[in-house]
Amino acid sequence: MPTVSAPLSASPLQDAASVALAKQKLLPAAALEVYTGDPNFMASLARGLVVIQAFTPQMPQMTISQLSLRTGLSRAAVRRCLYTLVKLGFAGADEAQRYSLRPKMLTLANTYTASSTLANAAQPILERMSAAHGESFSVATLDGDDIVYIARSSVSRVMSVDLHIGSRLPAFCTSMGRVLLAYLPQDQLEAYFARVHMQQYTPKTINSPEKLRLALRNVRRNGYALCDQEFEVGLRSIAVPVQAPNGRVVACVNLSGHAPRMPMLEMQTRFLPPLRAAAMELSAFLR
Known part of the structure; x- marks a missing residue:
């Protein structure tokens, strides 16, 4: 009578990888994947908005690495988004390279409330x-x-x-x-x-x-x-x-x-x- 092999259990390393992948899918950047291949979707604008929304009252200042972990975006992508926001006056950084939003950001909210x-x-x-x-x-x-x-x-x-x-x-x-x-x-x-x-x-x-x-x-x-x-x-x-x-x-x-x-x-x-x-x-x- 043939023997049936028991299914192999996942190793601790595989379990950790699965958990890490599940957490990654919950990050804001993962939601952008649905638009992959859409020629009219501005991925760079979407990534910038993800970075903006990452700042909270609990985390008003963050480094590029922290923002990368929080959003799921690569550090290179976060760096480019921040560079653009700083140049336009919507963000700034202190001596320790911790970034935060600037008062100019209020103009975006005021546009909505006023209209x-x-x-x-x-x-x-x-x-x-x-x-x-x-x-x-x-x-x-x-x-x-x-x-x-x-x-x-x-x-x-x-x-x-x-x-x-x-x-x-x-x-x-x-x-x-x-x-x-x-x-x-x-x-x-x-x-x-x-x-x-x-x-x-x-x-x-x-x-x-x-x-x-x-x-x-x-x-x-x-x-x-x-x-x-x-x-x-x-x-x-x-x-x-x-x-x-x-x-x-x-x-x-x-x-x-x-x-x-x-x-x-x-x-x-x-x-x-x-x-x-x-x-x-x-x-x-x-x-």
């Missing part, structure tokens, strides 16, 4: 709400798998992360993200589920597709999303949709507050009506 009807309309509304209720309010839109803040009025720091216009947070475990996901067309929602990685940020984080689908159905049924300490312990938030004239949800309005002083019931009874009123007011600007 965005929704962002311009939202800011005074949020500031009025903060003055009336003494809480922090925000407006965000969906960008890929994240929400992006386009307007914010903050009266206190409720998160360890410093939130501001342009900040990004994962959609699946935030109230604004839940609203924006819940109203996506079905094909776009299925594509999101096929690629999203649900990290366990706190013990309360919903990190299974089945539970998230149920949560999104509840959002559509109730017309709002309420998240209890899923992204950060001690933070509760509630959000409602902002609709365009065609009925498509294009943004959402949100309230964030400290869980110990803001019971769930109070968020629904006290703050849901003004949030919905603000959403309707914003929708009017889109007509």
Whole structure:
């Protein structure tokens, strides 16, 4: 009777190589591979944008080697991107050759906010709400798998992360993200589920597709999303949709507050009506 050989197990070196390859695929540069061969795609511009987005409040200064590791781009590519950004005044370096972004970068963000009807309309509304209720309010839109803040009025720091216009947070475990996901067309929602990685940020984080689908159905049924300490312990938030004239949800309005002083019931009874009123007011600007 012929013997069946047991499959060979991978060596520790092979395992390490597999892990390294998996990590490499998660780096920003890997996302550019899909455009390989597209004659109209400007790879150099894309690499420059990847380098720009690598800078964060936690890592405002980096060397070429650090940026290469963070982005997945070669050091030569990073060096060329930085050379161009420095020449144009968007970046600079200190004596230790640590690079950082320069104030000129704000002109890019200001171009968006100045041309965005929704962002311009939202800011005074949020500031009025903060003055009336003494809480922090925000407006965000969906960008890929994240929400992006386009307007914010903050009266206190409720998160360890410093939130501001342009900040990004994962959609699946935030109230604004839940609203924006819940109203996506079905094909776009299925594509999101096929690629999203649900990290366990706190013990309360919903990190299974089945539970998230149920949560999104509840959002559509109730017309709002309420998240209890899923992204950060001690933070509760509630959000409602902002609709365009065609009925498509294009943004959402949100309230964030400290869980110990803001019971769930109070968020629904006290703050849901003004949030919905603000959403309707914003929708009017889109007509």
